[in-house]
Amino acid sequence: MPRKKIRLNYKKERVILSDTLPYEIPITFTNRHLYNFITYNHIEYIDGGLSWKENSQTLDNIIHILFSLPKEARNLKKIEKQIGPNSFSFNIYTLKSRDLSLVPFDFKISHKYKEFRNLSIPHPRSQLDVASFYDQYKELIIYYCSLSPFSIRKPARVATYKYHKDRLHYENLATDDPPIEEQNKEYENLKSFFSYDDFSNIYKFFGSHTHHRCEKKYNKMLKLDITKCFDSIYTHSLSWAIFGKNTVKDNIKLSEKTFSGRFDNLIRNLNYQETNGIVIGPEFSRIFAELILQAVDKSVYRKLNGEIPPISHKKDYEIFRYVDDYFLFYNEESHKDIIVDYLQHSLKEYKLHLNFSKVVIYEKPIITEISIAKKKIADLFDDTIKYNLDKRTDKTEKTIYTGSIYINTEQLITSFKTIIKECNVEYKDLLNYGLATIESKSKKILINFNKTSNEYRPFKQLINSIQSILEFVFFIYSVSPRVNTTIRLCRILRIYCEFLRSPKVNNEAKSRIFKYIFDNICFILNKNKNSKHIQVETLYLLVTLSELGKYFWLEQKQLAKYCNIKHSERDNSFEIPELNYFSYTVLLFYMKDKKRYLTLRNSIISKIEKKLTTRPRPDKNCESVMLLFDLISCPYIPNDTKKRVLHSRGITDHQEQLDIINYKDRNGMRQLWFTTWDNFNLGLELDTKQSLEVY
16 A cells, blocks of 8 residues: 655654564553653653753652652752743752662563563663663664674664555445545554664565575575574673773773763663663664674674685675574585684674574575465465455446455365475464465455445355454464464454444344454463463453453453452452553453452452552662553542552652642643553554564
């Protein structure tokens, strides 16, 4: 579909929208509210000093808690700052060195079979620090990421455009009306602060001219990667990468004031001074890793040129590195062995290691098993998931469109499994691609159905086919749920749910498909309940369930069971385990203020209050900061609970407590912080989520 370029006004805080969060966060969580609060109040964090436009005692109280500022009045000063032609009074708080480090919020997602990956959200103050660092050093980031001859995913320039799709909104898939583009309805979707060269996705590389050229030139390709790259990075090694290890060790104090020393310090401060391993998930962590791996690439390149005779880049070999994955094209085995040996030793200088258990060698024709499988799946879907639209004229020369559709689920499942088996790949390798293709096919089916002349629309065929598609989708998804595939599943469900809500669709058909969706989501939730952690995938599905309407709400005990919450029949009580921030907020979001969840909701609120009031002050923990502010803004939690939590944070005056609870945003509405309690639109949030999928 056509896309329009929209020029971005440069705001350094936009980093908070694009580069400081993992992709795999629940759909209800966003940084938009935090971004609006920061920009409206001109909040900045530079070199350990936090400044904000003077406004009220309420704002001061909020900022002290939100950004974990100790209550030491002597550290707070007032200054004058220019904003445009006018001068305004600002507060500035200077932190002591012991208060600079903060604790990120860590959460787990499904990674491999019975394995989880730990991802992190930095503290709000840390996110401000990242924004300031980008603003000060963006040119150096681009420069030091431009030195590798091998990297194919690196920051190349500050992004000056976002792309806006001119598209049919999903609700228009259910109607014959032309699409209406509504002003101010699209969120500011930013993929990242920087524009990236050369490939935004590794699979684009496999089908590129670059790959085809190398296949003509070389006989073999070696694929290998770095073992637990982000977990293994030693933060001080960034300075080694830029200045050399010996130089840095001889000038430690001087190196701390350089670009690399500042970046190292930033990464340690936001991860509570950890030097072994960096936070995983946010884009800025990938940039930190890229800077180190650029130095590794340069070292390998120089050593190969120093061989006698030289092993020449683009003559004897070519290497393409996508983050921590390497693809080596070569002809001579002796060259391959030398290259891998140099790569291994260069990585070791930075405490990194190759994962030799995952080495794969491809010979001509150089095509991966995944690429072969994708081609076969594309052909399968082209043949089986389609709406047949025919055009003819009647006796009066009027153009008539007729349609038909039939989908055989059993055949589709069998053929898909056959491709998996024949290509020797795993479900997880193809699920995202398969579901993305089905999403596209689903849109096209409904568009063609609406093109069909009214009297020739095969409504029963369509409803049967929708159920067949969903049966196939739930089958392949349930084999290996991941966050990215859950998002794809939710997008497919959204397409059909929007169509079924059309007045032209009878209630019987709608109820049938909604019941099918409900039953399958319940099956998946029940299947995943044995996990120690409430998975992010489960939280996505709960939000999707809430969109089905009043006849499809889970029973209280059923919801508790899916979330590993024990229920006592004796006194109808719930024993809430140690859940994390995401679990608490999404459960509250799902239950809202419905009476059927009264007992469970009260138990969860009590657990949250206990969690927030037993931590020491000042609170450096990102999880409790986000939980506290979402509790304050949550419309389903009593004010008395909010007051007690604020009292535990040193806000003891009754009026000050109420002022924080009732704080308004720039539009005069109740301030939201991290969870979108009000005016939540699943469709727009899913669109926003898709635009952020950059890795």
